[in-house]
Amino acid sequence: MARSAKDARLAQPSGRARKPDAKAPDAPARLSPGDALEIYRAMLLIRTLDGRMMTLQRQGRIGFYGACTGQEAAVVASAYALRKTDWIFPALREGAAMLLRGFPLVPYLAQVFGNSGDVTKARQMPSHQAARAVNQVSWGSCIGTQLPQAVGAAWAAKLKHDDTVVLAHLGDGATSSADFHTAMNFAGVFRVPVVFFCQNNHWSISLPTSKQSASESIAIKAVAYGFPGVKVDGNDGEAVWAAVSAAVARARGGGGPTLVEAETYRMGAHSSSDDPSKYRDPKEVEAWRARDPLDRLRARLVREGHWDAGKDAALSAQLLAEVNSAIAEAEALPPPPVGSLFDDVYCALPWHLEEQRRELLAGR
Amino acid sequence: MPTLNLVQAVNDALRIEMRRDPSVVVLGEDVGKFGGVFRATSGLLEEFGADRVIDTPLAEGGIIGAAIGMAMYGLRPVPEIQFSDFIFPAFDQLVNELAKLRYRSGGQYAAPLVVRTPFGGGIRGGLYHSQSPEALFIHVAGLKVVAPSNPYDAKGLLLAALRQPDPVLFFEPKRVYRAAKGEVPEGDYEVELSRARVMREGADVTVISWGAMVHEAEAAVLLAAEAGIDCELIDLRTLWPLDIDCVTQSARKTGRVAVVHEAARTCGLGAEIAALVQERCFVHLEAPVKRVTGWDTPFPYALEDDYLPRAPRILRGIEETAGFIA
Numbered sequence: 036m037a038r039s040a041k042d043a044r045l046a047q048p049s050g051r052a053r054k055p056d057a058k059a060p061d062a063p064a065r066l067s068p069g070d071a072l073e074i075y076r077a078m079l080l081i082r083t084l085d086g087r088m089m090t091l092q093r094q095g096r097i098g099f100y101g102a103c104t105g106q107e108a109a110v111v112a113s114a115y116a117l118r119k120t121d122w123i124f125p126a127l128r129e130g131a132a133m134l135l136r137g138f139p140l141v142p143y144l145a146q147v148f149g150n151s152g153d154v155t156k157a158r159q160m161p162s163h164q165a166a167r168a169v170n171q172v173s174w175g176s177c178i179g180t181q182l183p184q185a186v187g188a189a190w191a192a193k194l195k196h197d198d199t200v201v202l203a204h205l206g207d208g209a210t211s212s213a214d215f216h217t218a219m220n221f222a223g224v225f226r227v228p229v230v231f232f233c234q235n236n237h238w239s240i241s242l243p244t245s246k247q248s249a250s251e252s253i254a255i256k257a258v259a260y261g262f263p264g265v266k267v268d269g270n271d272g273e274a275v276w277a278a279v280s281a282a283v284a285r286a287r288g289g290g291g292p293t294l295v296e297a298e299t300y301r302m303g304a305h306s307s308s309d310d311p312s313k314y315r316d317p318k319e320v321e322a323w324r325a326r327d328p329l330d331r332l333r334a335r336l337v338r339e340g341h342w343d344a345g346k347d348a349a350l351s352a353q354l355l356a357e358v359n360s361a362i363a364e365a366e367a368l369p370p371p372p373v374g375s376l377f378d379d380v381y382c383a384l385p386w387h388l389e390e391q392r393r394e395l396l397a398g399r
Numbered sequence: 400m401p402t403l404n405l406v407q408a409v410n411d412a413l414r415i416e417m418r419r420d421p422s423v424v425v426l427g428e429d430v431g432k433f434g435g436v437f438r439a440t441s442g443l444l445e446e447f448g449a450d451r452v453i454d455t456p457l458a459e460g461g462i463i464g465a466a467i468g469m470a471m472y473g474l475r476p477v478p479e480i481q482f483s484d485f486i487f488p489a490f491d492q493l494v495n496e497l498a499k500l501r502y503r504s505g506g507q508y509a510a511p512l513v514v515r516t517p518f519g520g521g522i523r524g525g526l527y528h529s530q531s532p533e534a535l536f537i538h539v540a541g542l543k544v545v546a547p548s549n550p551y552d553a554k555g556l557l558l559a560a561l562r563q564p565d566p567v568l569f570f571e572p573k574r575v576y577r578a579a580k581g582e583v584p585e586g587d588y589e590v591e592l593s594r595a596r597v598m599r600e601g602a603d604v605t606v607i608s609w610g611a612m613v614h615e616a617e618a619a620v621l622l623a624a625e626a627g628i629d630c631e632l633i634d635l636r637t638l639w640p641l642d643i644d645c646v647t648q649s650a651r652k653t654g655r656v657a658v659v660h661e662a663a664r665t666c667g668l669g670a671e672i673a674a675l676v677q678e679r680c681f682v683h684l685e686a687p688v689k690r691v692t693g694w695d696t697p698f699p700y701a702l703e704d705d706y707l708p709r710a711p712r713i714l715r716g717i718e719e720t721a722g723f724i725a
Contacts, residue, residue, distance in 0.1 A: 165504050
């Protein structure tokens with residue numbers, strides 16, 4: 036039983052909990068009130084942001100959005116366990132982790148609007164955030180492809196004798212991909228400093244996790260690759276933070292990879308293009324509403340005397356104002372320049388793209 | 400100047416670059432202790448150690464995926480795909496990830512890795528040890544594709560590829576790994592990418608080829624000369640972005656072009672070259688651009704000599720092009 040979080044347990048073939056690796060450095064026992072508040076604040080920001088983005092999508096102001104509503108604890112607390120020098124390979128729902136790591140809201144939103152304020156030059160759909168400045172790597176869309184890349188980056192850090200740790204996010208659906216197997220296998224063989232963080236939110240668009248895998252858990256899959264798998268309550272911010280902190284410390288100390296399975300629930304649709312009423316029972320959604328990660332962390336902070344309803348209302352209002360102000364600023368930015376369509380295919384423009392660029396610009 | 404074969408030239412280039420640049424790492428199946436199934440990485444493990452010459456588990460997608468991550472983090476990985484027929488498990492990582500990484504991140508991330516892979520047939524390898532998949536990667540924006548035909552170019556092109564900022568697929572003609580011998584300077588030199596080589600100047604027909612087929616095309620060009628047809632032979636060397644000036648200058652001069660490649664005809668690079676030539680040299684052309692290629696079938700085993708464009712078939716293509724009257 037991981038001392039720091041009662042819900043974390045290490046998987047082994049029997050399915051019973053076992054003691055963590057004796058050599059793994061101890062994670063801090065509990066989140067300090069200051070850290071808990073910072074995590075809560077980031078979770079509330081993302082909840083506010085996601086709500087506004089879904090509205091904007093319905094209003095036709097943005098094209099697409101993948102919210103993480105109900106999963107904020109997993110997104111924020113996993114990233115909170117890292118140092119700024121560590122790297123994140125996000126999947127669809129973890130893009131907002133960069134806000135916690137110091138990336139400003141306006142360029143984040145410019146990516147969603149797909150305009151000239153986007154540091155990725157408006158090349159991808161919304162919810163495909165990347166920023167070198169905060170070591171958040173660019174995600175494709177094909178599921179699982181980031182995982183062997185995360186292993187490679189962690190491997191490079193090890194070969195260069197850096198103490199960087201890489202956090203690789205994935206969902207339950209990705210565990211069926213070939214890249215998941217390959218990444219887990221390479222990570223185990225070469226003992227690279229990577230933490231695989233799987234948000235098991237029970238649904239891959241319309242497919243329940245029970246149809247994704249017959250395995251008794253996702254965490255247990257790690258056993259076959261020769262490293263620990265930890266299952267944690269993904270809606271408990273402190274448990275997530277403690278489990279990932281322990282895994283990060285283990286990786287940084289040369290102990291190799293860990294797979295953390297955070298059990299959570301996708302409260303909303305897969306994306307703005309999805310209608311979950313076609314495939315899942317609303318009663319299931321209601322049952323999970325009682326386990327809302329924001330409610331739980333807020334309750335702890337209130338119980339311990341660090342927070343109250345008045346402060347919460349004030350913070351909600353402040354974050355909504357921040358988000359709305361950033362939306363106004365980001366939405367007003369111009370589109371990317373047309374000629375930029377041909378940039379960054381290669382480092383320099385080769386003859387054929389030079390010609391095609393001239394052809395496009397001449398026709399406008 | 401020492402005489403090396405093509406695989407020795409590749410090995411020499413890797414050794415030189417690994418000595419010069421400590422961020423270069425080699426990884427792949429059997430590349431370490433065994434030195435690669437074709438011996439291209441022979442002796443590198445002994446000199447550079449297991450951190451830089453890495454025997455990986457058997458998973459091409461993992462080799463390329465991990466190499467992408469390594470390159471993003473600042474290493475210079477040189478993954479080997481043991482046969483280019485085995486590159487397809489890595490196709491998604493190459494096409495959807497590697498090729499698009501710089502673009503989709505707005506230039507924030509890049510992975511300048513050089514993927515080495517033996518290609519082509521004529522070694523009794525059947526369907527899965529003989530393919531020439533170069534055109535599939537040329538069709539994808541963001542990759543450079545190189546295919547040397549001889550030891551001098553193999554070494555110089557590989558060194559150049561390792562020192563430029565874009566991902567490169569480096570196709571090595573395995574049929575002539577040992578048969579292609581030539582003088583190779585000791586030490587460091589580069590052969591610039593996107594520069595073709597005019598191997599023989601001629602006035603009647605331009606013959607364009609690459610990889611192992613250059614040797615067949617050369618034999619055919621000599622036979623054509625005996626028959627009174629004066630061919631200009633171009634070794635393309637870099638397949639994409641190709642040396643458009645060299646190709647079009649020659650096409651304008653001769654007005655007659657034949658492209659020779661091992662890969663299947665339909666949508667092969669020959670089709671693109673034919674399109675480029677007709678777009679740019681239409682009024683200079685005296686004959687349709689001829690494609691002498693592998694057939695649109697899987698690569699056969701027992702009948703591989705009938706599949707490959709050998710010199711006699713190339714000669715027939717040259718004669719047809721030279722004799723075309725509108």
